[in-house]
Amino acid sequence: MLRITFKLMLALLISAFVFCFGARTARATTYIVGKCKVGTRFGKIQDALNATPEPTIVEVCPGEYPEQVTITKPVTLQGVAFLNSSFATLVPPSGGLMHNATLLNGNPAAVQILVENVSGAVNLTNLVVNGSAADVGGAAVVGILYENTPGTINHMVTFNVSGGTGGFGIYLAGGSANPKVTIQNSTFDHDDTGLWVQSNSTSSELTAIIENNLATFCATCIDVEAGATLTISNNMFNTNGRIGIELNGSTGSVTGNTIVGGGQFGIATEIEGFSITSNKIYDAGLGILLDIAVVEANVTGNTLTNIGRFGISFCGSPGTPNKVHSNTFVDSNIGYNAPSGFPLAGNTFIGVTNDAVEPCN
Amino acid sequence: MLRIPFKLMLTLLISAFVFALGGQELHATTLTYIVGTCKAGTQFSTIQAALNKSPAANVIEVCPGTYPEQLTIINAVTLEGVTSGISSAIQITSPATGLTTNATINGSDPAAVHVFVKNATGAVNLTNLIVDSTKNQVATDVFLVGVLYQHSSGTVNHVIARHQEAGGLGFGIYMEGGTSNPSVTVENCSVHDFDFGGIYVTGPLGPTDVVEDPGATSEIATGQITAKVLNNFVSSTTAEAHNMLFGSSTLVTVTGNLSIGAPNAAGNFGMTVDANTGSVISGNTIIGTQTGISLQDDGPFLKSNKMYQLTGDGIFVNVNLKTSQITGNTIQDTSFDGIDLNCKTVGTLVSSNTFEYLVSGYIAAPSGFPGSGTYVAVQNDVSVCP
Numbered sequence: 001m002l003r004i005t006f007k008l009m010l011a012l013l014i015s016a017f018v019f020c021f022g023a024r025t026a027r028a029t030t031y032i033v034g035k036c037k038v039g040t041r042f043g044k045i046q047d048a049l050n051a052t053p054e055p056t057i058v059e060v061c062p063g064e065y066p067e068q069v070t071i072t073k074p075v076t077l078q079g080v081a082f083l084n085s086s087f088a089t090l091v092p093p094s095g096g097l098m099h100n101a102t103l104l105n106g107n108p109a110a111v112q113i114l115v116e117n118v119s120g121a122v123n124l125t126n127l128v129v130n131g132s133a134a135d136v137g138g139a140a141v142v143g144i145l146y147e148n149t150p151g152t153i154n155h156m157v158t159f160n161v162s163g164g165t166g167g168f169g170i171y172l173a174g175g176s177a178n179p180k181v182t183i184q185n186s187t188f189d190h191d192d193t194g195l196w197v198q199s200n201s202t203s204s205e206l207t208a209i210i211e212n213n214l215a216t217f218c219a220t221c222i223d224v225e226a227g228a229t230l231t232i233s234n235n236m237f238n239t240n241g242r243i244g245i246e247l248n249g250s251t252g253s254v255t256g257n258t259i260v261g262g263g264q265f266g267i268a269t270e271i272e273g274f275s276i277t278s279n280k281i282y283d284a285g286l287g288i289l290l291d292i293a294v295v296e297a298n299v300t301g302n303t304l305t306n307i308g309r310f311g312i313s314f315c316g317s318p319g320t321p322n323k324v325h326s327n328t329f330v331d332s333n334i335g336y337n338a339p340s341g342f343p344l345a346g347n348t349f350i351g352v353t354n355d356a357v358e359p360c361n
Numbered sequence: 362m363l364r365i366p367f368k369l370m371l372t373l374l375i376s377a378f379v380f381a382l383g384g385q386e387l388h389a390t391t392l393t394y395i396v397g398t399c400k401a402g403t404q405f406s407t408i409q410a411a412l413n414k415s416p417a418a419n420v421i422e423v424c425p426g427t428y429p430e431q432l433t434i435i436n437a438v439t440l441e442g443v444t445s446g447i448s449s450a451i452q453i454t455s456p457a458t459g460l461t462t463n464a465t466i467n468g469s470d471p472a473a474v475h476v477f478v479k480n481a482t483g484a485v486n487l488t489n490l491i492v493d494s495t496k497n498q499v500a501t502d503v504f505l506v507g508v509l510y511q512h513s514s515g516t517v518n519h520v521i522a523r524h525q526e527a528g529g530l531g532f533g534i535y536m537e538g539g540t541s542n543p544s545v546t547v548e549n550c551s552v553h554d555f556d557f558g559g560i561y562v563t564g565p566l567g568p569t570d571v572v573e574d575p576g577a578t579s580e581i582a583t584g585q586i587t588a589k590v591l592n593n594f595v596s597s598t599t600a601e602a603h604n605m606l607f608g609s610s611t612l613v614t615v616t617g618n619l620s621i622g623a624p625n626a627a628g629n630f631g632m633t634v635d636a637n638t639g640s641v642i643s644g645n646t647i648i649g650t651q652t653g654i655s656l657q658d659d660g661p662f663l664k665s666n667k668m669y670q671l672t673g674d675g676i677f678v679n680v681n682l683k684t685s686q687i688t689g690n691t692i693q694d695t696s697f698d699g700i701d702l703n704c705k706t707v708g709t710l711v712s713s714n715t716f717e718y719l720v721s722g723y724i725a726a727p728s729g730f731p732g733s734g735t736y737v738a739v740q741n742d743v744s745v746c747p
Contacts, residue, residue: 079738087740128718128738155737157694157718187694187718187738189670214693216670238648238670240624260621260648282594282619305551305594330594331491331521331551349449351491351521351551356447 029053034061036082045069045077045090060088060127068097069113074120077113079127089128096135101145104173104200107165110136111145119177122151129169131161131191140166143191148175148205156186158194167192169218174199174206174227181208188215197250199227204250210235216261225249230274232257239263244281247274253297254279265289266304272296282306287332290314295323307332311352315339315360334358392416397424399445408432408440408453423490425449429456431463432476434513437483442490452491459498464509466537467567472504473497473527478513485515492522499527506532507555512539512565516546525555526599532558533595538586538611539565548591558603559595559620562588564610568635584612584637592617597650601628604650607636609658615642622650622671630654631668636661638684652677653692656685663687671695674724681706693717698724699739704746709733716742 031048032039037059042048046069048058057076062085069090071077079088090112097110112129115122129143143158145168158169169191172181188194194215199205206228215221216238224230226249237244237259244259244266251273259266259281266281268289275297281287287304293316304311304327311329315337318324328348329335335349335356336342342357349356394411395402400422405411408428411421417436425448432453434440442451453476460473475494478485492507499505505527508517517534525531533552536545545562552559561568564585588611595604595618604620607613613636620631631647631654634640638660645666647653653668653675659682668675668691675692678701687710692699699716704725712733716722721741722734732743 081736081742084742085740086736086742087738089738126737155717157738185717189694189718214669216694236646236648236669258619258646260619262623282621283596306553306596330519330549331523331553344447349444350489350519350549351442351450352448353450353452353491354448356444356449 028056030057030059031055032059032061033065034063036061036080049073049075049077062087063089065090066093068093068100068111070100071113071115071122072118074118074122076123076125077127078123078125086126087128088126089130091130091132092134096133097141099136099139101142101147103140103142103171104198107140108138109140109142109145109171110134110164111142113144115144115146115149115151117147117175117177118149118151120150122146122149123154124151124156125154126156128157128159129161130159131163131167132159134161134163136164139164140168142168142171144170145173146171146179146181147173148177148179149181150177150179151181153181153183154185157189158187158191159189161191163192168196169194169215171196172198172206172208172228174201174204176205178205178207181206182211183208183213184211186213188213188218188221190217192219193223194218194221196223196225197228197230198225201227203227204229214238216240219243220246222246223248228252231255237261239284243268244284247271250274253277258282259284275299277301279303280305285309286313287311288313290316290324292316295319297323299324300326303328303330304332305330309333310337310358311335313337318342329356391420392418393420393422394418395422395424396428397426399424399443412436412438412440423451425451427452427454429454431456431460431474433463434476434478434485435481437481437485439486439488440490441486441488449489450491451489452493454493455495455497459496460494460505462500462503464506464511466504466506466509466511466535467563468565470504470567471502472506472509473499474506474509475525476508477506478508478510478515480511481513481515483514485510485513487515487517487520489519490521492520493524494526494531495524497524497527499530501528502530503527504530504532504557506535507552508534510536510543510545512537512541512543514543514545516548517550518546519549521551523552523554527556529556529599529601531556532561534560536562536586536588537565537567538563538584540585542585542587544587546589546591547593548589550593552593553596554598556599556602558606559597560590560593560605561603561608562586562590562611562613562636563606563608566610568606568608568633585610587612588614590615590618594619594621596621596623597629598623598626599629600626602626603630603633605631606633607640607642607661609635609637611636611640613640613642613661615640616644618645620645620647620650622648624649627651627672631671633657634661634663642666647671655679656687660684663690665689667691667693668695669693671697674698674701676700678702678705678707678711682708682710685710687711688713691715691717692719695719698722698744700724702726702730702746
């Protein structure tokens with residue numbers, strides 16, 4: 001009897017200890033920016049981020065916040081709805097944006113949300129970053145910059161991020177921590193470049209998943225440079241500009257995206273490592289440009305409609321076995337611009353005004 | 362022993378008879394003419410000559426090439442372009458003298474129709490053709506139509522209608538019903554560079570409600586044309602264009618289409634819907650027009666459509682609702698509002714829509730409107746009727 005009671009008491013003590021300890025570690029520290037909710041409130045987002053104890057969640061009430069924000073610790077920063085609005089937006093301070101970062105190419109940048117070398121996840125949700133009137137002189141303007149930091153960017157909006165030496169809605173910079181970043185359900189509107197991805201490395205130092213986003217009126221909607229591994233899927237691009245997706249480095253896949261809007265190129269790549277499959281491209285000057293020596297990953301299942309010049313253009317090798325096949329060309333001028341002897345079997349041509357293939361010069 | 366050979370012979374005789382009859386019927390269903398010289402068979406140099414030939418073909422295969430013709434089809438037929446070598450372009454272009462006025466649409470409007478399917482006796486199927494009406498020379502105040510089905514059934518598949526431009530009166534593909542209640546399908550087509558309408562489906566009097574009396578219920582309950590409009594690409598570049606219109610007295614299923622408007626082309630509509638009860642507009646994507654979908658009459662369901670980068674409202678409701686449901690639609694990144702309820706009575710028929718990055722989710726909502734939806738970066742979730 002005594003032993004049973006002792007065991008029971010011991011078990012209760014351990015349970016109580018675990019419960020208390022667990023509760024302490026799991027408890028979220030939530031701060032409020034604005035007055036839409038009860039809790040520890042702040043007038044500025046940066047003040048909430050800087051507070052002690054450090055927050056795990058910062059909820060931002062609807063309103064306009066003229067701030068440049070720097071995040072150095074793991075946190076979830078999210079806009080919340082209140083009454084009849086869900087519109088929380090960061091705008092440049094009245095004096096314009098200050099230079100607060102350096103991009104991988106060495107150029108100074110004025111960043112509205114700077115996420116700087118954070119070891120844990122930084123998650124951004126339901127916020128608008130409005131770059132209008134940034135007034136930065138010679139620097140680049142960046143809506144959101146993730147430097148060597150993991151996390152998720154979900155339901156974010158970057159608007160009118162342009163000017164200086166370039167505007168980037170979101171700039172993902174990889175690094176030694178080899179972070180993983182997901183960008184999903186977000187909107188890029190009237191940014192010079194919607195999304196820029198790069199590491200200063202020839203090997204991958206960043207994994208990025210880019211899915212279900214909308215990019216409109218961008219000179220280049222997505223620009224991928226070296227040093228990353230990407231999955232770019234199910235995004236919608238209304239370019240009205242130059243390029244939907246430009247691949248200058250890295251590896252990965254580009255799948256199930258829709259690109260419209262009369263741009264110069266739908267997808268352009270100068271790197272061998274990307275598979276390009278099941279995308280739909282409309283109204284481009286050139287659908288898919290493969291400016292590479294050898295096609296090493298599949299370029300298949302794409303549909304190219306109302307393309308002004310070539311549906312798919314490549315003058316290198318299609319790979320062994322052939323990696324470029326099973327594409328559909330509709331209502332376009334010429335299907336392929338390809339090396340002499342390129343096999344057309346397996347592709348579909350509907351209303352291609354001139355020839356299905358034009359040999360490269 | 363004798364009975365077995367007799368049964369065997371009888372079986373063989375019956376089999377031979379059935380085979381002969383079946384062969385005859387098979388022959389009757391596969392009379393094929395060729396236009397051009399890319400395939401062996403009975404060849405013609407013009408499409409109309411093949412259409413006019415007796416006995417009438419039920420399949421006409423058209424070789425790649427340019428055919429400056431204005432066609433009239435009155436018999437059931439499948440007219441299809443075929444690929445030869447590295448070419449798949451079968452282009453029906455305007456004759457050198459232009460397109461002449463050869464039809465009346467909307468009950469009283471004169472029209473020059475490039476490919477006219479006129480009171481056809483059976484299904485007319487068009488496949489893999491380009492109808493390019495450049496240099497049409499259509500007379501002033503005459504409508505231009507790329508492909509017109511008038512009181513005719515059939516399928517238009519993989520047809521490209523382009524350059525139907527005639528002083529603001531050009532249509533790409535026009536399906537006009539009648540008392541025979543034809544059934545048509547328009548699928549996988551590419552329609553662009555028109556200056557009035559992309560794909561129209563109307564009763565015999567055209568889009569009367571839309572033009573003259575928005576919100577009226579003049580529809581004939583049974584409909585006068587049944588249409589499926591699936592997986593088409595429609596792109597307008599001119600102001601005030603209607604990319605797709607489904608008029609009164611129609612029963613339509615409209616799914617998987619991509620409707621695009623050009624920047625600075627003000628006043629264009631992704632879809633205008635005046636169709637009958639039972640019609641469903643679902644799973645379509647509309648980008649860059651001024652208005653996404655304009656609902657002109659009660660009855661159709663608008664479900665799971667996506668609208669992006671509009672310069673006006675996503676959905677405009679121009680009628681009190683008793684039957685229509687507007688649910689599951691996503692409206693994102695528009696200059697104005699998600700769904701303009703226009704102070705109409707809608708009850709709970711409008712619900713569960715998603716609004717992202719726009720001014721108001723619902724605007725001009727009637728008093729007591731519950732405002733069911735998902736709101737992300739919306740300045741005013743619901744703005745009530747003033």
